[in-house]
Amino acid sequence: MPEPSRPVVLLFPGQGAQHPGMAVELYGAEPEFTAAMDEFFALMGEEGGRLRADWLGDDPQVPLDDASRAQPLLFAIGYALGTALLARGVRPAALLGHSVGELAAACLAGVFDLAGAARLMAARSRAMATTGAGGMLAAGVAADDLEPRIGAPYRAAGVAVAAINGPRNTVVAGPEPWLSELAGELAAGGVTTRRVPSRQAFHCPAVLGAAELFAAGFAGVPLAPPRVPIRSTATGLPVTRAQALSPGFWAGQLARPVLFWAALDGLLADGDYTLVEAGPGRSLSMPARRHAAVRSGRSTVLAPLPAPGNGVADGTLAGWKAAMEEMDVLVGEGV
CATH class of the missing domain: 3.30.70.250 (Malonyl-CoA ACP transacylase, ACP-binding)
Structure with missing residues (x-):
């Protein structure tokens, strides 16, 4: 297999990227993606069944913009897309997540397993339910x-x-x-x-109490150093071993500002990459395209899933397949 022309970095979006029909065309058509989604829903128990129904249905019982829906679904889709890319042979040089996307990155990097992630997503939803409008x-x-x-x-x-x-x-x-x-x-x-x-505030002092409740949800969830470097949006630097093992570090991001640009800028200062958005839409790839390293052509951006249009999912599977063909060209045959 030829060496990749540029190392791959996966970008995992957070709240705001959700939309009706997001990634649903991959469900049942992309085996690794489907298996990862089903495993997550099963680990979430009865709530997993409700999440799945609201994700796949035309009339969700809980609006997708509510934290109890957007957060676990964005986590699951990001993790499942990352799993599907790994199954294709992609070996990312780094991971970068925005808000709940950082937790998807942490799970994919092995900081906690999917069973632990399901417990954390449930705890995050419970914590955010205590906040007002x-x-x-x-x-x-x-x-x-x-x-x-x-x-x-x-x-x-x-x-x-x-x-x-x-x-x-x-x-x-x-x-x-x-x-x-x-x-x-x-x-x-x-x-x-x-x-x-x-429907809720994130990353501000108004949710400090929710962050403290979320931290309690880490009890009994084993943490490990990441097997793939994670560029932190709390510091703009790679997540350290001590940070990875700290529940307070991961829970505290609920109330801390997301320094996405600082993390991206620090990453692209280290080298040239193919940035792949592992989530619905273009919420991270659009700002990434404005970075000087991308505008100059030194780094490349790839967004496999289309941006939402009129709430219709049509084109998701075709977009995914086209992006995978493009990735083969960008990072080497067989990836």
């Missing part, structure tokens, strides 16, 4: 420009910058009604925002 706003401004616009009353309520996805791609999160009021103030100040599909 909230959400996230994406703004096309730099974090340094957005921070001063979050006044003291909003900060006191737990509103904060939740993610930095690019130089001018910032997400702010918090509880309602403060988040909606801030959106109005930002609009009046010339800052356009859009809602991230989420």
Whole structure:
């Protein structure tokens, strides 16, 4: 087998990437993906059956944007896509996940097994169920420009910058009604925002209590150092052995800002890669395409699953097959 032209890095998206019909065309058609999804649903017990029904059905009982649906399903799809890629012979040089996607990366890297992951996803859903109504706003401004616009009353309520996805791609999160009021103030100040599909806030002080509850869910879940390097979105650096073995490190990310751009920038400063989005849509590959290393052609971005269009899943299987053929060219025959 020829050597890959560029090492592969898998990107695992988080809340906001979910949409009706995401990846459903692969279920039953891609054996490794199907087996991984079925194993996860089985490990989730009765809730796994409800998750599966809401994922595959046209009329979910719980909206997909709710944390109790989006989070475990995004985890499962990311993990299952990663498993399918490994089965094809892909050997990633690193993994990078956004929010719950970082937990999918950790599971694929062997920090915890799938049974442990199912327990953690259940604990994460229980923890988030204790939070009130909230959400996230994406703004096309730099974090340094957005921070001063979050006044003291909003900060006191737990509103904060939740993610930095690019130089001018910032997400702010918090509880309602403060988040909606801030959106109005930002609009009046010339800052356009859009809602991230989420019924709860993430990665802000408003969910510190949920992060503490989530940490308790790690009791009895064995942790191990990653077998594949994980680029942390908490630090922008590779996850250390001590961090990998710390429940507080993984649980704390629920309330910490996601430094996706810093992690991506540090990764691409180390070398040239083929970045593959292991999840639905383009939520990570789109900002990655704006990085200088990708614009120059030194690194390449591949998104196997199509972005959502009118809530229809059509084209997912064809897109996956086309991406796998492209990957064969990018990283070497037989991968």
